[in-house]
Amino acid sequence: EAGVAQSPRYKIIEKRQSVAFWCNPISGHATLYWYQQILGQGPKLLIQFQNNGVVDDSQLPKDRFSAERLKGVDSTLKIQPAKLEDSAVYLCASSLVGATNEKLFFGSGTQLSVL
Amino acid sequence: AQTVTQSQPEMSVQEAETVTLSCTYDTSESDYYLFWYKQPPSRQMILVIRQEAYKQQNATENRFSVNFQKAAKSFSLKISDSQLGDAAMYFCASAYGNKLVFGAGTILRVKS
Numbered sequence: 001e002a003g004v005a006q007s008p009r010y011k012i013i014e015k016r017q018s019v020a021f022w023c024n025p026i027s028g029h030a031t032l033y034w035y036q037q038i039l040g041q042g043p044k045l046l047i048q049f050q051n052n053g054v055v056d057d058s059q060l061p062k063d064r065f066s067a068e069r070l071k072g073v074d075s076t077l078k079i080q081p082a083k084l085e086d087s088a089v090y091l092c093a094s095s096l097v098g099a100t101n102e103k104l105f106f107g108s109g110t111q112l113s114v115l
Numbered sequence: 116a117q118t119v120t121q122s123q124p125e126m127s128v129q130e131a132e133t134v135t136l137s138c139t140y141d142t143s144e145s146d147y148y149l150f151w152y153k154q155p156p157s158r159q160m161i162l163v164i165r166q167e168a169y170k171q172q173n174a175t176e177n178r179f180s181v182n183f184q185k186a187a188k189s190f191s192l193k194i195s196d197s198q199l200g201d202a203a204m205y206f207c208a209s210a211y212g213n214k215l216v217f218g219a220g221t222i223l224r225v226k227s
Contacts, residue, residue, distance in 0.1 A: 003159075042119070042206050042217030043160075055213065089158060100210045101148045101167065106160040 002026065006092050006107035014115050018080035021110045025073070025094030031055075032069055033104065034077050035091040043091055049075065050098055079112075087114045117142045117209050119218035127224045128197045135182075136192045136221050138207030145169075147211040149183065149190045154204040154220070163205070166190065199225050 005024040013019050025032050030051050035043035046065065047057040051072040060067070064083070069075040079086055089111050093104040118141045128134035140149065151163040166174045166183050173181050178198075182191045190209075194201055202225040207218040 040219065042208075042219050044217075045215065048213070091158070091160070093160075098213060100213055101165065103162045103165070104160075104215070109158040111158075 004092055004094055004105050004107035006090075006110055008110055009108065010111050010113075012113045012115065013082055015084055016081040018078065019082055019112065020079075021077045021090050021092075021112075023075045023077070023092030023107060025075070025092070026105055029094035029096055029105070030072070031095045031098030031102075032075050033093040033095075034067060034075070035093065037089040037091055037109070039088070046077070046090075048098070055098070082112075082114045084114050087112055117144075117147075117211060117214065117216045119207050119209050119216050121207055121218035121221050123221045124219075125222045125224070127226060128194070128201075130197055130199060130225055130227050132197055133193060133195045134197055134223065136194075136205050136207075136223065138190045138192070138218060140188050140190060140207070140209045142188070142209060142211060144211045147209055149181075150208045150210065150215075151179070151181070151190075151192045152206045152208060152217075153201075154206060156203075160206070164192065194223075197225050199227060201225055 032049045034046045037043040048055040049069040067077045089109040091109045093106045095102040147168045149166045152160045154160045164176045178195045204220045
C-alpha cells in the first residue's frame with residue numbers, strides 16, 4: 001500500500017516570497033490534515049479536510065496561508081508571503097474517515113527554511 | 116481546551132533495557148483517546164500505541180505498553196527490551212471530537 005506522498009522534501013526561500021507544498025494521501029482516505037511542526041515543538045494542526053470540504057481551519061493564518069484539496073484527493077498548501085517564523089516542517093497526514101480514535105498516516109514532510 | 120505535556124525533553128536507554136516516557140494531559144472531556152507516535156529521523160510519524168479513555172486496561176503492543184492513570188491524567192509509555200531502531204522522537208497526543216493535540220516530544224537515544 002502506497003503511503004502519503006509529499007513534495008518537495010526541502011525548500012529554502014527568502015522572506016516575502018511564496019511557496020507551495022503538495023500532498024497525495026493514501027487512496028480512499030477521506031480525511032486529510034496539514035500540520036506545522038516548529039523545531040522543538042509538537043505538530044500543530046493547520047487545516048483538516050473531509051473529502052474536499054474544510055472541517056477545521058481555526059489555526060490557519062488565513063492572511064498568508066491557503067489550502068485546497070482538489071476533487072477530494074490531492075492537496076496543496078500555500079504560503080504567501082512567507083515570514084521568518086514560518087520556518088518549520090509541514091506534515092501532511094490522512095485517515096480513512098476522520099474518526100477521533102483513528103490512526104493517522106503521515107508523509108515525510110516538507111522542511112521549509114525562510115531566510 | 117486540551118493540553119499535553121511531556122516533561123522529559125530527552126531520555127537515554129541502554130540497548131535491551133527498559134525505559135519509560137512520561138506524559139500528562141488536561142481535558143474536561145470524559146470520552147477521549149490517547150496516542151503515542153514515533154518520529155524517526157525520516158520525519159514520518161508512525162503510531163506506536165493508542166488507548167481509549169473509557170477502557171481501564173492498559174494497552175499493549177509487543178514491546179510497547181502504557182500506564183494509563185485516568186484520575187491523575189497520566190499516560191506513560193514503557194518500551195521493553197529497547198532496540199537501536201527505537202531511537203526517535205516520541206510524541207504523546209490526545210484526541211477529542213476529531214481534534215488531535217500533540218505534546219512537545221521526547222527524544223529517545225538508545226546506546227549500544
